[in-house]
Amino acid sequence: MKTSRIVSMLALLTSLTAGAQAQPVASSRPAVDPSVRTLRVEGSGETKARPDEAWIDLAVETQGATAKVAGEENAKKMERLLAALTAAGVARKEMETRNYSVYPEYAQPDPRAEAKLRGYRANNTLSVHVRELTRLGELIDRALASGANRVDGVRFGLSKADAVRAESLRQAVERARKSAEVLASALGVRLGEVLDASTVAEPPQLYPARALMAMSDKSADASTQILPEDQTVQARVTLVYAIESAR
Template sequence: MNKKLGFAAGLLLGVIVIVALALLLSPSISEQEAFNKTLEVSGSGIVKTTPDEAHVLVAVVSEAVTAKEAAAINSANMTTIFAELKRAGFSDVKTLQYSITPIYTWIEEETLNGREQKSVIVGYRATNMIEVVCIPDDAGTAIDAAIRGGANRIDSISFQLSESLQELAYSDALRKAVNNAGSKADVVAETMG
C-alpha cells in the first residue's frame, strides 16, 4: 500500500507543479490587452540604379582536320586576343568555356542493300569563349580589341550591378522600407489615439 500511496502523492505533486507553472507562465490580463493592441506593419523600399558593369562574351572558333590542329590554331588566336585586351587596358578577363567537337558530313555508300548514308568525321572545331568585365562605356572597345586579336564570334553583352553596388542598393532599399513601415505605424498610432 505504501508504494501506491507514494506513487499517488508523487503524481498529485507533479500535476500541482504543472498547473502552477502554467499559471505563472500564462500572460496576465494586462499583458493580453497590450498584446491585443499590437499592430504589425510592413514597409517597402524601391531603389533604381544604373548598372556599373558590362559583361562581354566573345569566342574564337577554329576548324582543322585534326583535333590537335584545331586546338593549336585556337590557342594561338586566344594568345593574341588576350594580348590585345591587355594592351587596350582590360584586366578582368577569364575563360568561360572551351570545347573541341568533331565536324561531321554525310556520305552515300554502296552496300549489299543498296545505297546508304552514313556520317563521317571530316574535321574538328575548337571553341574558346571568354568573358571581359568592364565599365559599360568600354564594352565596344573590348569587342574591338577582341576582334583585332582574332575573335570571330560575339556571344552577348549584358549590363549588371557589381557586388558592391548591389550591397549598397540593398542597404538603401532596406532603409527606405524601414522608413516606410515607420510612417505607416505613425499614421495608425495617430488615428487610434
C-alpha cells in the same frame, strides 16, 4: 522602436545575404509569443543606379579535321586576342576563361544512313572585366579584329551594390512603417515595439546591353557603341509590431 534602429537591424541581415540570390534570411531569434497581439506588415523598395563596371564575353571558335588541329588553331587565335587586349591596357587579372570546349561535328544526318563526322570545333570564351564603360565599344572592335569571332554578351554590374541595396532597404522599411501606422489607426489600436524584422534582398535586375553600329562622317568604318541600362536593386521587408488597445 525608431526607423533608424529597424534599418540597422535589416542592414545587418542584408549584409549576411548579399549575393545569396534572394534567399530568405533565417532568424535565430525565438518565435513571437503567440499570446501577444501583433500586426504584421510588408514593404518594398526599389533603387536604380547607373552601372560602373561590365564584363564582355568574347568567344574564339575554330574548326579542324581533328580535335588537335582545332585546338591548336584556337590557341593561336586566343593568344593574338590576349595580346591585343593587353596592348589596349587591359590587365591580365581582368581576363579569365569562362568556358572551353572541343567537340565533334557531324554532317546533317540522312535518316537512312549513319552520321558522318565532318570535323571538330573548339570554343574558348574569355570574360573581360571593364571598369571604363566608355571603352566597351573600342575593346569589342579590337577583339573582333584580333581573333574573336563571337561576342556572347555584355554584362553590367555595380561595384558598390551595398550602398544601393541599403537605399532600397530604407525605402522598404519606411513603407512598411507607414502601412503599420495606417492599419493601426483604422483598427483603433496603438503600435508597440517591433518584435521581429526580416528581409529578402533581391539581386540587381540586369538588362541586356544595347549595341549600335555608329557610322562616322569621316570614315566608312563602323564602330560599336554600347549603351548601358540602369541596374535595379529591390528589397522587401516584413515587420511585426506588438499592438495595444488605444487609450
